[in-house]
Amino acid sequence: MDGASTSQILQYLITGITIGSIYAMVAIGFNIIYNVTDIINFAQGEFVMLGGMSMVLFHVILGIPIIIAFLFTIILVTLVGLIVDRFAIRPIRQPSVLTLIIATIAVSILLKGIAMFAWGKDPLDLPAFSGRTPIQLFGAVIQPQYLWVIGLLVVTVLILTFFFEKTIIGKAMRACADNPDAASLVGINVKKMIMLSFSLSAGIGAIAGIVITPISLMEYDRGAMLAIKGFSAVILGGLGSFPGAIVGGLLIGIIESLGAGLISSGYKDAFALIVLLGVLFFKPSGLLGNIEISKIKRF
Amino acid sequence: MLKISKLNAYYDTIPALKGISIDVPKGKIVSIIGANGAGKSTLLKVISGLVQSKNGQIVYQGNNIANLSPDKIVRYGIAQVPEGRQIFIHLSVKDNIHLGAFLYYKRRNKNDINNRIKHVYEMFPILEKRSQQIAGTLSGGEQQMLAIARALMCKPELLLLDEPSMGIAPIIVQEILAVIKQLNKSGTTILLVEQNAKAALEIANHSYVLENGEIALEGLAQELINNPKVKKAYLGG
Numbered sequence: 380m381d382g383a384s385t386s387q388i389l390q391y392l393i394t395g396i397t398i399g400s401i402y403a404m405v406a407i408g409f410n411i412i413y414n415v416t417d418i419i420n421f422a423q424g425e426f427v428m429l430g431g432m433s434m435v436l437f438h439v440i441l442g443i444p445i446i447i448a449f450l451f452t453i454i455l456v457t458l459v460g461l462i463v464d465r466f467a468i469r470p471i472r473q474p475s476v477l478t479l480i481i482a483t484i485a486v487s488i489l490l491k492g493i494a495m496f497a498w499g500k501d502p503l504d505l506p507a508f509s510g511r512t513p514i515q516l517f518g519a520v521i522q523p524q525y526l527w528v529i530g531l532l533v534v535t536v537l538i539l540t541f542f543f544e545k546t547i548i549g550k551a552m553r554a555c556a557d558n559p560d561a562a563s564l565v566g567i568n569v570k571k572m573i574m575l576s577f578s579l580s581a582g583i584g585a586i587a588g589i590v591i592t593p594i595s596l597m598e599y600d601r602g603a604m605l606a607i608k609g610f611s612a613v614i615l616g617g618l619g620s621f622p623g624a625i626v627g628g629l630l631i632g633i634i635e636s637l638g639a640g641l642i643s644s645g646y647k648d649a650f651a652l653i654v655l656l657g658v659l660f661f662k663p664s665g666l667l668g669n670i671e672i673s674k675i676k677r678f
Numbered sequence: 679m680l681k682i683s684k685l686n687a688y689y690d691t692i693p694a695l696k697g698i699s700i701d702v703p704k705g706k707i708v709s710i711i712g713a714n715g716a717g718k719s720t721l722l723k724v725i726s727g728l729v730q731s732k733n734g735q736i737v738y739q740g741n742n743i744a745n746l747s748p749d750k751i752v753r754y755g756i757a758q759v760p761e762g763r764q765i766f767i768h769l770s771v772k773d774n775i776h777l778g779a780f781l782y783y784k785r786r787n788k789n790d791i792n793n794r795i796k797h798v799y800e801m802f803p804i805l806e807k808r809s810q811q812i813a814g815t816l817s818g819g820e821q822q823m824l825a826i827a828r829a830l831m832c833k834p835e836l837l838l839l840d841e842p843s844m845g846i847a848p849i850i851v852q853e854i855l856a857v858i859k860q861l862n863k864s865g866t867t868i869l870l871v872e873q874n875a876k877a878a879l880e881i882a883n884h885s886y887v888l889e890n891g892e893i894a895l896e897g898l899a900q901e902l903i904n905n906p907k908v909k910k911a912y913l914g915g
């Protein structure tokens with residue numbers, strides 16, 4: 380436990396930020412749906428899983444070039460998100476938040492089952508985007524794929540920020556999050572915005588799944604663990620907060636990586652849960668979920 | 679322009695509107711007064727589609743619009759300024775106003791939308807000063823102006839106003855009433871719901887008194903002002 384060198388710590392940090400970027404993407408997906416609907420979408424992890432698995436299908440199995448396979452995967456999973464809303468969420472009459480959340484649990488079980496049939500139970504691998512020759516940095520090792528993960532988080536965040544701040548559809552989604560009745564009074568179709576939120580979350584989940592698979596492989600039942608980590612990030616950052624999702628995701632990733640390295644890798648998956656419980660006990664509004672901030676800005 | 683006949687509405691099984699019939703002629707200001715819980719807001723929400731009605735008809739310019747969804751009803755040119763403002767509190771004043779034009783938000787309408795924004799800023803200059811501010815941090819009076827400005831962005835032919843004077847200082851109430859009159863002069867038909875019966879009767883052509891979900895009285899606004907019953911119950915004797 381003692382004697383961890385600086386380069387080792389650096390290594391844990393880099394790994395932590397990488398895996399944390401994935402959790403941040405999952406957390407952003409949770410928040411987009413939560414802000415528009417008040418639902419915690421338990422199928423968020425399955426979107427990530429489907430992203431990885433579909434990418435393997437298109438790129439490895441069908442041999443489609445990587446960029447096109449990437450686009451196909453995002454389109455496919457986005458469609459899955461749309462279908463989930465259309466056939467599992469919208470048909471529920473007189474929905475309460477609880478029934479809707481239960482519906483998302485059912486969806487997650489269903490998607491997992493379908494993935495098991497389609498791809499089998501073995502973990503699947505995807506070639507790294509830029510090979511697997513590590514880069515050395517002050518004694519730490521950086522896989523090129525790590526840079527892809529972090530870079531895609533940055534790009535995703537930039538695009539989403541532009542979308543929510545500058546485009547009328549993005550603003551309309553924020554308006555629905557604020558006040559659905561008032562949004563419908565200016566002509567916004569709230570149901571369409573909910574559908575869009577599911578599609579968007581699914582698409583972001585797909586990106587996370589595609590980019591993490593070369594690092595940690597992907598299998599049909601990975602969704603639940605990713606969802607738990609992403610959800611911990613959401614709670615740590617503050618439910619509904621967009622910056623909170625990023626901070627929360629990166630922190631969970633770093634805590635997990637440092638914890639596994641310095642304490643015990645056997646407890647790797649426990650750290651996120653400990654953080655989750657700790658936040659719920661001591662500061663349920665999360666780091667950036669301070670009431671004042673959340674009044675001013677939710678996305 | 680708007681003709682409502684024998685309209686009923688329920689919250690679960692509790693009736694909120696019982697056989698309401700009202701008529702809003704084009705170019706007029708019609709006001710509805712009544713005590714708390716009389717069903718005034720429910721009536722406006724039924725017109726704008728937020729609350730469903732049972733039997734009865736809502737005919738707007740020849741179309742039955744009863745029970746269409748709110749986002750469809752706005753397309754007919756009916757805008758509602760809801761009770762308690764209901765602005766988008768996390769968005770900037772400017773974004774609130776832009777969203778008012780959501781239905782027309784196409785590149786080719788850009789000039790038209792900019793002109794409308796100019797127009798509502800002329801009407802409420804304070805909003806232009808506050809345009810970058812987050813709407814939730816506006817004062818109550820400013821929020822009410824924003825709610826009206828947002829509704830005007832879709833160029834409504836019929837404007838439904840639910841208690842625009844609620845919780846606002848008398849001087850601002852006067853300002854808002856002046857705007858309503860001015861809008862009416864430039865051709866917008868107005869259906870105004872008010873607790874402030876005096877203001878509502880002074881400004882309107884025709885008025886209805888709503889009691890327990892039913893029309894208790896109706897008539898020319900000037901006549902109702904002098905009606906002893908109205909005086910006693912709504913104008914403080």
Ligand SMILES: Nc1ncnc2c1ncn2[C@@H]1O[C@H](COP(=O)(O)OP(=O)(O)OP(=O)(O)O)[C@@H](O)[C@H]1O
Pocket residue numbers: 689694712713714715716717718719720721761873
């Ligand atoms: N969402 C709701 N669910 C159940 N009952 C409701 C709901 N909204 C209103 N009501 C009931 O319907 C009746 C009419 O309410 P409404 O809001 O239309 O009154 P109002 O005339 O606008 O009153 P106020 O002047 O206080 O705004 C009231 O008895 C109210 O309690």
Ligand SMILES: [Mg+2]
Pocket residue numbers: 718719720761840841
């Ligand atoms: Mg009311």
